Amino acid sequence: MIGLIDSTVIWLFVGIGGILVLATAIAAILGIANRGKDNSTLKNLNQRIAAWWIMAVGLAATLLIGETAVIVLFLVLSFLALREFLTIAPTHRSDHKTLIWLVYIIPVINYWFLWEHWYGAFAVLIPVYAFLFLPIRNALAGDTSNFLQRAALIQWALMVCVYAISHIPAIMQLPVMMDMGREAAEGAPLGSGGAQGALLMLFLVVVVQLSDVFQYVWGKTLGKHPVAPSVSPNKTWEGLIGGVLTATAIGAALWWITPFTWWQAAMLAFVSCLMGFFGGLVMSSIKRDRGVKDFGATIAGHGGIMDRLDSLSFSAPVFFHLVRFFFTT
Structure with missing residues (x-):
């Protein structure tokens, strides 16, 4: 095994690569058929496929290097997500020192706890200590204008862009908890989740991202009834049901890369895809x-x-x- 990659991980990426090769070929055929025409949809499709290639290769490369590289990758993604979130959010000059903690200090500590396999500290740092500290830091600045709105915005950015996203690489540590128990897994050696941890993380990423894709496909082909038309008219009940059920079936078919039975994998895929849909709706x-x-x-x-x-x-x-609750001791 090299890094977090074994033969099963390799075969999974071979499958992902095969799907991307097929998508690339289909896009090329469509490009030839529509040569000379101004087709913005086809251009967007090619951009998406190219981005998927970059994301798949990037994730494979970090898994090849090891757990540290994966954690650093998601730390960088959290940092970039925070910058995006704050760009569209109203903040004041008086928030400057609080934002330094938000962007440059707390995320690093959060991911360091994750790197150290210090689950107890990782679990409470942001929802308890950062939650209390950041509004205190804001209050000390003395600016009460729109204080609640600004404080809530900062909390939301930290929870979604850092705490929630950091649970993706945290999944790599679940096999350690399943084998050693929750308490004994604290401080387990780096990379001890091994390829099984990488496969668990890939299981979630693959089924949720495919759910997004199939929701788009089913929505475009059959969608007529928007779930929340004032929020996102393109998200339809047909797309939601078709996408989630299709991805759930794929999750059940991928049970062999997980510690779960096929029906447990299906249930976890179903809940994950459903939550993924609501995440997109909230955003x-x-x-x-x-x-x-x-x-x-x-x-x-x-x-x-x-x-x-x-x-x-x-x-x-x-x-x-x-x-962690149902499959660890």
Whole structure:
């Protein structure tokens, strides 16, 4: 085994690569058929496929290096997501010192606890200590104008962009808890989750991201009834049901890469995909409120980091704690 990659991880990435090769070929055929025409949909499709290639190769490379590289990758993604979130959010000059803690200090401590496998500290740092500290820091600045709105915005940014996203790499440590027990897993050696931890993380990422894709496909082909038309008219009941059920079936089919039975894998995939949908819906509400289409333009064809991780930011913490509660001793 190299890094967090064994033969099973390799075969999973071979499957992902095969899907991307097929998508690339289909896009090329469509490009030839529509040569000379101004087709913005096809251009967007090519951008999305290219972005998927970059994301798949990047994730594979960090898994090849090891757990530290994966944690650093998601620390960087959290930092970029925070910058996007704060760009569209109203803050005051008096928030400057609080924002330094928000962007540069607390995320590093959070991911350091994760790197150290110090689960107890990781679990409470942001929802308890940072939650109490940040408004205190804001109050000391003496600016009471829109204080509640500014404090709530800062808390939301930290919870979604850092705490929630950091649960994605935290999944790699679940096999340690399942083997050693919750308490004994504290301070386990780096990389002790091994390839099984990498597969658990990939299981969540694959089923949730495929759910997003199939929700789009089913919505475009059959969608007629919007779930929340004033928030996101393109999110339909047909797309939601079709996408979640399709991804759930894929999750059940991937049970062999997890410690679960096929029906347990299906249930976890179903809940994760459902939470992923609601994550996208909540983020769409935020963008609608701020009057923007995307959080940023970091990923061509996808928007910003949070536009790509919105579903995972809601599904990862739920998946992590469901597995920790029901499958660890």
